Amino acid sequence: xxxxxxxxxxxxxxxQILTPFVAVIxxxxxxxxxxxxxxxxxxxxxxxxxxxxxxxxxxxxDVATKSAPLILIALGLSLGNQAKVWNIGAEGQYIxxxxxxxxVAYLTPNVQSPLIVLAMLVSxxxxxxxxxxxxxxxxxxxxxxxxxxxxxxxxxxxxxxSYLITGPWKDPQGxxxxxxxxxxxxxxxxxxxxxxxxxxxxxxAFVFMLIFWLLTSRSVYGFEVRVVxxxxxxxxxxxxxxxxxxxxxxxxxxxMAGLAGILEATSQLGQINLGFPSNYGFxxxxxxxxxxxxxxxxxxxxIVLAITYVGGQVAQTVVHVPSASGGIFQALMLFMIxxxxxxxRYRLRIVxxxxxxxxxxxxx
Amino acid sequence: xxxxxAQLELREICKSFPNxxxxxxxxxxxxxxxxxxxxxxxxxxxxxxxxxxxGIVAPDSGQMFWAGDSVSISNPKAARxxxxxxxxxxxxxxxxxxxxxxxxxxxDRKTSLRDLKTEVLxxxxxYGLQLDPDRVVSTLSVGERQRVEIVRAxxxxxxxxxxxxxxxxxxxxxxxxxxxxxRKLAAKGCSILYISHKLQEIVALCDTATILRGGRVVxxxxxxxxxxxxxxxxxxxxxxxxxxxxxRRNLGDIKFEVSNLTLQKxxxxxxxxxxxxxxxxxxxxxxxxxxxxxxxxxxxxxxxGEVLAGAPNVICLDHKGLGRLGPIQRRALGLGAVxxxxxxxxxxxEFSLKDNAILTARTRMNMVRMSLIENAKANAYCDxxxxxxxxxxxxxxxxxxxxxxxxxxxxxxxREILQDPEVLIVSQPTWGVDAGAASAIHQAIVDLAAKGSAxxxxxxxxxxxxxxxxxxxxxxxxxxxxxFKVGDVSIDEIGLLMGGVHGExxxxxxxxxxxxxx
Numbered sequence: 001x002x003x004x005x006x007x008x009x010x011x012x013x014x015x016q017i018l019t020p021f022v023a024v025i026x027x028x029x030x031x032x033x034x035x036x037x038x039x040x041x042x043x044x045x046x047x048x049x050x051x052x053x054x055x056x057x058x059x060x061x062d063v064a065t066k067s068a069p070l071i072l073i074a075l076g077l078s079l080g081n082q083a084k085v086w087n088i089g090a091e092g093q094y095i096x097x098x099x100x101x102x103x104v105a106y107l108t109p110n111v112q113s114p115l116i117v118l119a120m121l122v123s124x125x126x127x128x129x130x131x132x133x134x135x136x137x138x139x140x141x142x143x144x145x146x147x148x149x150x151x152x153x154x155x156x157x158x159x160x161x162s163y164l165i166t167g168p169w170k171d172p173q174g175x176x177x178x179x180x181x182x183x184x185x186x187x188x189x190x191x192x193x194x195x196x197x198x199x200x201x202x203x204x205a206f207v208f209m210l211i212f213w214l215l216t217s218r219s220v221y222g223f224e225v226r227v228v229x230x231x232x233x234x235x236x237x238x239x240x241x242x243x244x245x246x247x248x249x250x251x252x253x254x255x256m257a258g259l260a261g262i263l264e265a266t267s268q269l270g271q272i273n274l275g276f277p278s279n280y281g282f283x284x285x286x287x288x289x290x291x292x293x294x295x296x297x298x299x300x301x302x303i304v305l306a307i308t309y310v311g312g313q314v315a316q317t318v319v320h321v322p323s324a325s326g327g328i329f330q331a332l333m334l335f336m337i338x339x340x341x342x343x344x345r346y347r348l349r350i351v352x353x354x355x356x357x358x359x360x361x362x363x364x
Numbered sequence: 365x366x367x368x369x370a371q372l373e374l375r376e377i378c379k380s381f382p383n384x385x386x387x388x389x390x391x392x393x394x395x396x397x398x399x400x401x402x403x404x405x406x407x408x409x410x411x412x413x414x415x416x417x418x419g420i421v422a423p424d425s426g427q428m429f430w431a432g433d434s435v436s437i438s439n440p441k442a443a444r445x446x447x448x449x450x451x452x453x454x455x456x457x458x459x460x461x462x463x464x465x466x467x468x469x470x471x472d473r474k475t476s477l478r479d480l481k482t483e484v485l486x487x488x489x490x491y492g493l494q495l496d497p498d499r500v501v502s503t504l505s506v507g508e509r510q511r512v513e514i515v516r517a518x519x520x521x522x523x524x525x526x527x528x529x530x531x532x533x534x535x536x537x538x539x540x541x542x543x544x545x546x547r548k549l550a551a552k553g554c555s556i557l558y559i560s561h562k563l564q565e566i567v568a569l570c571d572t573a574t575i576l577r578g579g580r581v582v583x584x585x586x587x588x589x590x591x592x593x594x595x596x597x598x599x600x601x602x603x604x605x606x607x608x609x610x611x612r613r614n615l616g617d618i619k620f621e622v623s624n625l626t627l628q629k630x631x632x633x634x635x636x637x638x639x640x641x642x643x644x645x646x647x648x649x650x651x652x653x654x655x656x657x658x659x660x661x662x663x664x665x666x667x668x669g670e671v672l673a674g675a676p677n678v679i680c681l682d683h684k685g686l687g688r689l690g691p692i693q694r695r696a697l698g699l700g701a702v703x704x705x706x707x708x709x710x711x712x713x714e715f716s717l718k719d720n721a722i723l724t725a726r727t728r729m730n731m732v733r734m735s736l737i738e739n740a741k742a743n744a745y746c747d748x749x750x751x752x753x754x755x756x757x758x759x760x761x762x763x764x765x766x767x768x769x770x771x772x773x774x775x776x777x778x779r780e781i782l783q784d785p786e787v788l789i790v791s792q793p794t795w796g797v798d799a800g801a802a803s804a805i806h807q808a809i810v811d812l813a814a815k816g817s818a819x820x821x822x823x824x825x826x827x828x829x830x831x832x833x834x835x836x837x838x839x840x841x842x843x844x845x846x847x848f849k850v851g852d853v854s855i856d857e858i859g860l861l862m863g864g865v866h867g868e869x870x871x872x873x874x875x876x877x878x879x880x881x882x
């Protein structure tokens with residue numbers, strides 16, 4: 001007996017939309033079971049991870065804050081993923097963007113101008129894009145797989161960050177802690193828009209969601225990206241060049257990650273320290289797929305993943321699950337969405353070995 | 365020979381796939397030593413039926429008898445054990461290995477290469493087949509590659525040999541040699557199940573024909589008592605429409621000209637193009653014949669703009685040099701192209717028909733404003749294609765991959781033709797397309813030429829080219845023969861050119877000059 005995958009003639013659109021929801025529910029069930037089997041209170045862990053951040057209003061700002069970088073990065077990644085350009089190194093571009101923005105802050109400790117923050121943001125965007133330009137260059141010139149090169153550059157960025165904050169950029173007044181000098185008032189953005197739970201990053205993410213929506217659904221460029229991803233030969237036939245798509249999607253992905261990085265630094269941390277890298281760049285990959293590569297889906301998925309981030313911390317203190325449990329739930333979710341995708345496109349069939357037995361009899 | 369017991373008998377075989385019944389209560393009897401044709405359009409269920417006989421697919425119901433005994437064949441190995449051999453349309457050979465090594469790899473039993481070579485030579489000798497066991501496969505012609513597959517099957521001493529569309533890649537001469545081999549084989553008592561949709565061949569070769577349509581047997585007949593036309597009508601279940609070519613066709617001035625197109629080969633098994641020259645007049649249909657893999661794909665990509673030529677003037681449309689322009693600019697100037705592969709090249713299977721219309725028609729049909737696609741215009745154009753070319757579909761939103769081959773090809777041809785191109789280059793316009801759709805496509809090509817467009821048809825189907833084209837050239841190893849007028853050249857001469865005998869000097873060259881002169 002064996003299991004066979006049979007392609008469905010036409011995947012159901014309803015199921016395609018439902019898959020992410022089913023994936024989240026199945027994740028809760030399996031995650032809860034696993035933690036119960038490990039001797040924790042599984043049901044409560046699920047409750048704390050998925051529901052407390054939604055129900056308790058004092059957690060809302062936390063969720064909104066964490067969702068902003070996830071959404072910004074995932075919007076950029078979704079574009080590349082549609083073209084089947086696999087940028088795994090958004091975390092590195094996120095760090096590079098923050099460092100590039102912080103460099104502006106490092107140069108202007110005494111300048112009082114509202115333009116400083118703007119310059120930091122622009123510098124962050126450029127820094128992220130430049131970091132992503134390296135794998136794009138290697139891929140288009142030497143056909144180096146971007147999965148490997150972009151991922152390895154994450155570790156280069158991490159080393160660069162720790163070098164800078166322990167060396168040249170170290171805060172002279174920082175009691176030898178590995179961190180930059182705190183940003184000045186002119187270099188800071190508020191945690192949240194006055195009187196709301198909305199951090200500036202989330203507002204920017206919302207605007208970008210609309211821009212990406214128009215880009216992917218209506219523009220020739222969005223069409224180009226989809227064709228290159230679905231059928232490279234057809235793309236060539238239609239007059240689209242794959243190299244151009246690799247370059248543009250990598251640069252856009254890097255720019256978005258860089259923007260997320262500098263926004264995080266200037267509106268939340270107020271400096272760069274060793275705690276800055278927080279795996280948003282990796283989690284955004286899950287956000288991108290959970291959101292079905294669609295800008296609106298990504299926005300919602302970003303909030304869901306932010307909930308698990310916040311909820312993971314709550315569960316640590318309340319149910320005493322290990323600190324890795326949030327990550328485990330996030331990874332489970334990615335597995336479930338990918339498995340769901342397979343089942344939407346294929347049906348499972350169990351083939352018995354009945355016919356084989358007959359053949360053996362016939363051969364006798 | 366015991367004629368009373370059939371070698372193979374199928375009774376009431378049924379097989380369905382999701383959304384389609386491939387075989388519906390099929391009965392088939394193949395007698396020993398008989399050459400039996402299995403005839404039908406694409407999608408009629410021929411392939412599914414032979415796959416069940418060869419054990420690749422299991423039937424849902426029905427019985428199979430082998431020399432009178434009930435059998436169930438669960439895999440190809442079991443089929444070979446019974447004495448069933450199959451030669452597939454697409455060969456499974458390793459290009460970098462020798463003939464002998466390839467044969468050894470496909471064998472179920474273990475034999476030393478030296479013993480195998482003796483056996484292979486004996487088989488080659490018995491059937492008068494020309495093949496050097498020590499040649500590397502990548503250096504073989506398609507006909508020779510097919511012989512490797514045949515030898516592989518013959519080594520099993522089969523009682524039944526299944527041949528799936530064996531002549532689609534052969535030159536006329538190679539077809540003759542294949543038929544001789546098959547007749548010798550049949551004379552020795554081996555049954556042959558011959559799958560084809562080429563009717564003349566079946567009349568020439570087969571003793572019996574079983575005709576399938578929509579998964580059912582619609583007739584079993586003796587091809588010698590039928591005409592090609594009557595069998596074709598049984599096959600498509602309707603009257604065949606003849607392509608109407610206007611009588612008073614005047615060819616205009618030279619519209620499209622290619623001079624000395626030379627391209628390096630890409631990859632180990634690509635073909636280089638060497639000094640390709642031809643010109644097409646307004647209203648003329650030029651056919652480019654040739655055996656698969658002789659540079660047709662490379663030529664197609666160079667003409668369409670997917671690969672750029674060395675200089676602008678290598679490819680000229682109305683005396684404008686297009687050689688260095690990409691596909692978008694070439695289309696804007698009126699050059700349309702339809703590559704051979706429908707799925708993933710001429711169309712994106714996962715995309716809707718609307719998106720596939722945008723793929724090549726967006727500029728010429730004004731679907732883009734300020735870098736944004738106007739969906740209403742795309743939908744309207746898509747509707748127009750569907751209506752004009754009678755494309756069976758659920759409308760612009762249906763996925764290209766859900767259409768049958770013939771319908772998708774009609775859609776693609778429609779998409780290019782309704783843009784009113786000055787030049788249209790089509791590769792294999794009716795490959796794998798049912799007869800009804802094929803005649804509609806042929807008519808559309810003829811009609812477009814009648815409006816004054818220049819047409820270039822690249823095809824391996826010689827019959828198609830001879831009915832459709834005004835002039836003909838043959839491509840072989842990346843070189844194009846001089847252009848002949850259809851009617852001035854015999855099938856034998858074309859066959860020789862396809863096989864690589866170039867008539868540079870002598871009568872053919874002189875005739876070509878005569879054609880080009882007027």
